[in-house]
Amino acid sequence: MVAPLDQAAPHATLEQDQRDAATATENSGRDHGAADIADADPGEAICAPGSAPSVTSRISVQKVCSLVGKFNKFKRDLVEEIGFGGMLGIKMLAKLNLKFSAWLMERVEVESSTLKIDEQRVLQIQDHDVQKVFSLPCGTRSICPDTTEPSAACKEFMRASAYLSKGAHSLKAAEAYLLRDDINADSSKVQIDCFKIAFVIFVVGHLLAPSTKHDYITIDFWAALNDISQIKEFNWCAYVLEHLNRAVGKLKTDIRNRNITVHLVGCHLFLQVFYLDNLDLGPLSKTKDHLPRISLFDYESVKKMIEVITSNVDGDTSFAGASVRPLPFNFAYRQYVLPQND
Template structure:
């Protein structure tokens, strides 16, 4: 009896390549089969099986996907997780203390961001998202500085913990499953979840005002002009520098400070949070200030829809990510707020005693490095030796739209 599966050439079989057929929703790219080749006809065999590569024998960047593998007439959807199923968990390492990790295993920058070098022949994931930087700076704030932050509507970040690591492989797993057109994330066996500004507000507690944020020019306020001069004194990058924003935040601000000085502190905090968490770029110490209009009158910052601004950047980051995967780039920069995907999805899953109290918002203050690590380990599934997925744990809640008080 003929095999229901396409025949693998001896060379590809030796590479540990096999086919399976779980449901796929948003393939990173599509590989077409050779025309005129036989089509599987046995009952129960789907036309779009996934290609899974073993960790040790087949790696991203190597010429292992021979044309003989694709002998079905149908189009096979190859997902990012299949290509990277063998990569060791990519983590952002933030070195505050001496690490027992070898420099050959991890890469880290002074700002607390970094990435994994991966195994030889595998892609290097990097990200500039850094909760270590945010948590360490916020921890130094006086009560008065915390009050100023509360006035901006970004008070949820006052409870952020200084995470040492962020699991970039889990972020990549989730980014691959985001459908930009429908603003959803399909986590396959776990379900489909809507990604909206209300969900982002639920996680971070940021303002979702009536005005959309755009890059159109506005007349800069006196505080904006003052901040521009202050930033230029710290860095040649001026307002684009995250280190300049950090220097302003750590400067002396008290009740006796002028209103302009207090407004400059608020401007610096928003830039700092956007650049390190909500819309990080791939560049070191750099942020694109495409939200300057929202800072022109800092007293009205809550009137702007930050809950729409952040997903806009995240969805563009998803597009860029999938393009990088399709091109098999040796280094893939994960930009945008992929942290939102991790916190939101884990919140919706049944993780037993690891679940956080669901009535507390914003959610971000409930999580730290240890709890996130345990949650991700809980849902990690070893498909076979050297292959891992993150589909453990079922969705146990139907997400209700909750009016979150902006802190």
């Protein structure tokens, strides 16, 4: 059920909804939403009795890691050639803290491109921040859905996907092509280009801009795939941020409407890494001289970092328990916005 807009609380938050639900749950001594969401598997729907809203997401680091772990050197080199080599170094994050992701997304201010924790901690988010986290191409050309006549490689990928009875929009079709044994040094240029196209579709659908649909991606970036030799010229970092900003708007609307289920889309993993990487967490903080940043974040260290910054007061869970790293480190990103003095 969705409460009408005029009946929704004007300042509704995820924490408030979860606190209210926990209070309404008979003989419950814990906040179901907070506890159950914390260790949610990517793509797994969590809906404990009395919890509202439940938080789900189809983002899956597991699928990306599992796939690239099967690549031989030749296939890994093909990924490097298109500028997506950062995807090869991602650690296996078996679970993502979806409550943490939702908390961060609530604090993104799209208009100013900032992550605002409070008046003193306001982090600017720019394309180059995404580049530092994932090492994606950050070229000068914008990615738009329009395209000219599809290239031979695009047509071949569509044909191969259709042969699998799944279609080019299917993530399983992309995965099947990527796992083909006949992609090697003897492969034709069209086959090689198809592999590269399939890889981009796979990582965008599972990690960089996941949607709400199972095994399906809306390919609004065909223009950037039409000439594989030019893929690095496009700004894939801006593309990731654009979809994340849309996801933020969707989340805030869902919370305002008090939807029973809040489905996180967009690359909220970026927000987790970006935020944690900018905090001063002592020995848990990552070394600053390493790119891409995502390769430093394994499951256990992420879990410990989140535990350190988490507090729970009267049912409200906060992840604001640390200060921002000092200036020398933050130059690795684009720096935080200093509060203005009147």
